[in-house]
Amino acid sequence: MTVDLQHHTALTPGARRALLEVYADVRAPLLHLPNYSLPAFAERLDRYAADPGFELVLGHRDGTVAGYAYGTSVDAADPYWRRMGEPLPPGFTDTPVLALREIGVRTPWRGTGTARRIHDSLLAARPEERVTLMVNPLAGEGRVQRLYESWGYREFNSQPATADSPRLAVMVRPTR
Template sequence: MTVTLHRHSTLTPAARRDLLTAYADVRSPLLHLPNYSVTAFTERLERHAAEPGFTLVLGRHDGEPVGYAYATSVGPGDPFWERLADPLPEGFTAAPALALREIGVRTPWRGTGTARRIHDALLAARPEGRTVLMVNPLAGEGRVRRRYEDWGYRAVNRQAATAHSPELTVMIRPTR
C-alpha cells in the first residue's frame, strides 16, 4: 500500500476535512470521552492551527487519509510549559521546541511504518532543536510509549491528570 505524504503549513478546508476523517477513525474507541470527542479535538485543532510554527503532515492512499501528525512551536513563556507537573531545570524552555500535538494512523496502516514516516516528515526541516510530546502511558497497554522510546524520546516530566485527561508522560528528543 503506497502512502503519499502531504505537508501543510496552514489548515486548508480539504486538509481539515481529511484530518477530521482520519482522527474520528483512529480515535473511534475513545470518542465517547469528552477530551477525545471530535468536537473537543476540532476546538484544539483550530487553536493549534493559529499558533506559531503550525505544521500538518497527512498520509494518503488512493486519495484517502490514512494518518496524520501535527505540531506547533513552543517557546519560553508558552502556556504549554505551564501544564507540566514538575519544575523544569533552569533554562529548559529558553530555546523553542517543537510540540508534537497529535499523531495517528488508521488501523489498516498500523505496523507498516506509516506512523514513523509521517512523524519523520513532520520533523524534517524544522528549526527547533528538540521535539516534545505528551503521551498517555497506558495507551495501547504501554505500547505507544514504548514506540516513542524506540523513536528516541525519553520521559522528562508529566502532566497532572485533569477532569478530562489522565496523567500524561512528557517525552523529549532531538528533532534530528
Template sequence: MSVEIRYYGEVAGRVRDDLLEVYADVRAPLSHLANYSVEAFAERLDRSAGEAGFGLVLGYEDGVVVGYACGNRVGAGDRYWGRMAEPLPEGFADEPVLALREIGVRAGWRGTGVARRIHDGLLAGRGESRVTLMVNPLAGGGKVLAVYEGWGYRAFNSQAATADSPRLVVMVRER
C-alpha cells in the same frame, strides 16, 4: 504500501475535513471520552493551527488519508510549559521546541512504519532542535509509549493536559 506524505502549514477546507475524518476513525474506540471527541480535537486543532510554527502532515494512499501528525513551536512563555507537574530544568525552555500535538494512523496501516514516516515528515525541515510530545502511558497497553521510546524519546515530566484528560507522560528528544 505506497503512502504519500504531504506537509501543510495551515488547516482549512478539504485538508481540515480530511484530518477530522481520519481523527474520528483513529480515535473511535475512545470517542466516548470527552477529551477524545472530534469536537474537542477540533477545538485543540484550531487553537494550535493559530499559533506560531504550526505544521500538519497527512499520509495518503490511493487518495485516502491514512494518518496524520500536527504540532507547533512553543517557547519559554508558552502555556504548554505551565501545566508541568515538576519544574522545568534551568534553561530547558529557552530555545523553542516543536510540540507534537497529535499523531494517529488508521488501524490497517499500524505496524507498517507509516506512523514513523508521518512523524519524520512533520519534523523534516523544521528549525527546532528538540521535539516534545505527551502520551497516555496506558495507551495501547503501554505499546504507544514504547514506540516513542523506540523513536528516541525519553520521559522527562508529566501533566494533565486538560481537566478531562488522564495524567500524561511528557517526552522529549533531540532532532
C-alpha cells in the same frame, strides 16, 4: 505500504476535513470521552492551527488519508510549559521546541512504518532542535509509550491528571 506525504502550514478547509475524518476513525473507541470527542478535537485543532509554527503532515494512499501528525512551535512563554507536573531544568525553554500535538494512523497502516514516516517527515525541516510530546503511559498497555521510546524519545516530566485527561508522560528527543 507507501504513502504520499503532504505538508500544510495553514489549515485549509480540505485539510481540516480530511484530518477530522481520519481522527474520528483513529480515535473511534474514545470519541465518547469529553477530551477525545470530535468537537473537542476540532476546537483544539483550530486553536493550534493559529499558533506559531503550525505544520500538519497528511499521509495519503490511493485517495485515502492513512494518517497524520501535526505540531506547533512553543517558546518559554507558551502555556504548554505551565502544564508540567515538575519544574523544568534551568534553560530548558531558552530555545523554542516543537510540540507534537497529535499523531494518528488508521488501522490498515499500523505496524507498517507509516506513523514513523509521517512523524519523521514532520520533523525533517523544522527549525527547532527538540521535539516534545505527551502520551498516556497506559495507552495500549504501554505500547504507545514504548513505540515513542524506540523512536528516541525519553520521558522527562508529566502532566498531572485533569477531569478530562489522565496523567500524561511528557517525552522529548532531538528533532534530528
